[in-house]
Amino acid sequence: MGQDELPIGAAVIGQSGGPTAVINQSLVGVVLGLRRGLHAQGKVTRILGMRNGVRGLTEGRLTDLTGTPQAVLDRVAATPSAALGSTRDKPDRAYCQRIFESCQTIDARYFFYIGGNDSSDTCRIVSEHARAAGYDLRCVHVPKTVDNDLVGNDHTPGFASAARFVVLAHMADGMDNAALPGIKINVVMGRHAGFLTAAAAAARHEEHAGPHLVYVPEVPFVMDRFVHEVAGVYDRLGRCHIAVSEGLQDKDGRAIGGLLMGEEKDAHGNVQLSGSGALGDQLAHLLKAKLTPKGGKPPRVRADTLGYLQRCYPDPSPVDAREARLVGEHAAALAARGLSGVSVTLGRESTPGPGERYACAVGHQPLEAVAAKTRHLPAEYLHGTCDVSGAFLHYVRPLLGELPPFELLE
Numbered sequence: 001m002g003q004d005e006l007p008i009g010a011a012v013i014g015q016s017g018g019p020t021a022v023i024n025q026s027l028v029g030v031v032l033g034l035r036r037g038l039h040a041q042g043k044v045t046r047i048l049g050m051r052n053g054v055r056g057l058t059e060g061r062l063t064d065l066t067g068t069p070q071a072v073l074d075r076v077a078a079t080p081s082a083a084l085g086s087t088r089d090k091p092d093r094a095y096c097q098r099i100f101e102s103c104q105t106i107d108a109r110y111f112f113y114i115g116g117n118d119s120s121d122t123c124r125i126v127s128e129h130a131r132a133a134g135y136d137l138r139c140v141h142v143p144k145t146v147d148n149d150l151v152g153n154d155h156t157p158g159f160a161s162a163a164r165f166v167v168l169a170h171m172a173d174g175m176d177n178a179a180l181p182g183i184k185i186n187v188v189m190g191r192h193a194g195f196l197t198a199a200a201a202a203a204r205h206e207e208h209a210g211p212h213l214v215y216v217p218e219v220p221f222v223m224d225r226f227v228h229e230v231a232g233v234y235d236r237l238g239r240c241h242i243a244v245s246e247g248l249q250d251k252d253g254r255a256i257g258g259l260l261m262g263e264e265k266d267a268h269g270n271v272q273l274s275g276s277g278a279l280g281d282q283l284a285h286l287l288k289a290k291l292t293p294k295g296g297k298p299p300r301v302r303a304d305t306l307g308y309l310q311r312c313y314p315d316p317s318p319v320d321a322r323e324a325r326l327v328g329e330h331a332a333a334l335a336a337r338g339l340s341g342v343s344v345t346l347g348r349e350s351t352p353g354p355g356e357r358y359a360c361a362v363g364h365q366p367l368e369a370v371a372a373k374t375r376h377l378p379a380e381y382l383h384g385t386c387d388v389s390g391a392f393l394h395y396v397r398p399l400l401g402e403l404p405p406f407e408l409l410e
Contacts, residue, residue: 091122
């Protein structure tokens with residue numbers, strides 16, 4: 001499509017779902033990409049930010065970013081969380097119709113939505129409404145999620161920074177566990193995909209460093225087996241350091257945390273997993289009960305739920321920050337090429353393994369390929385029932401950035 005065929009109107013940009021340490025890099029990437037391209041060419045008349053995602057759009061709460069100074073954008077890009085505010089709304093077709101009508105009201109012709117699975121689905125439905133009405137609205141999804149669960153991507157912006165936090169937390173916590181031996185459980189984010197919990201294994205900086213056991217949703221969780229595996233490590237080392245996913249499931253696909261917390265639901269109708277320490281507490285109680293010798297002293301067992309700190313800790317992976325900016329810029333470039341109904345992708349161009357010279361490139365896929373779908377840890381990234389493989393460690397390490405060296409006294 002030539003430039004003359006592109007529609008003229010406003011561009012709207014929103015952020016959705018859980019914030020990340022680098023989501024604002026993507027926001028700024030879209031803004032700067034539009035300024036250099038469609039705005040400079042006179043196709044985009046205004047660049048508008050949705051306050052609190054599509055909820056703000058339907059309520060007329062918009063921020064004009066067209067002339068925001070570069071210095072301000074630079075500071076916003078380096079700031080964690082969602083600068084425009086986010087939303088947990090999961091729009092149905094009727095809600096998406098209101099979103100589309102709001103775009104018509106402000107003469108928006110370019111729609112960019114930064115988010116995960118549900119956000120890509122919102123973008124897809126809005127795009128379908130526009131096509132059905134014969135209204136030229138270019139819809140582009142910009143990927144974001146700490147869970148790393150978007151199909152068609154090697155990894156997703158937001159994941160590497162959250163993984164970096166998880167690794168550093170387990171490195172430090174593992175040293176604490178070695179200094180004052182006991183059993184320590186850390187509950188990590190990840191409702192259906194175990195990438196973030198699996199990343200904790202990259203904290204192992206020496207032979208006996210933790211986490212010694214890693215439990216992800218992709219492997220059915222069995223209580224008796226869990227107790228046996230913990231006991232084995234505890235008997236061998238006199239301590240045990242454990243990473244477990246908040247999304248642990250039994251063999252029937254039921255969330256262990258949800259069962260323990262009485263099926264409390266969040267705004268999306270999902271079992272509430274992140275807002276409680278119940279999973280860690282219950283697992284700790286279980287281990288104390290099962291591992292206390294008759295007439296003896298119970299082992300020292302503690303549990304922490306890492307919670308929202310994982311999402312927005314202000315020490316992002318440099319790789320993540322660079323790629324989050326890149327996917328935003330590429331989204332603007334795709335719209336300038338006349339594309340619509342697409343999601344930006346990150347594809348690895350190097351082969352994970354020893355000596356890898358990491359390289360990644362942006363691309364795109366149809367919204368239908370990613371919308372409302374979930375990517376899981378592949379089998380080759382798993383090792384037994386409570387660990388990850390060397391292949392996964394090769395995959396994740398280049399994404400984390402440089403980690404601090406630790407030293408032990410002999």
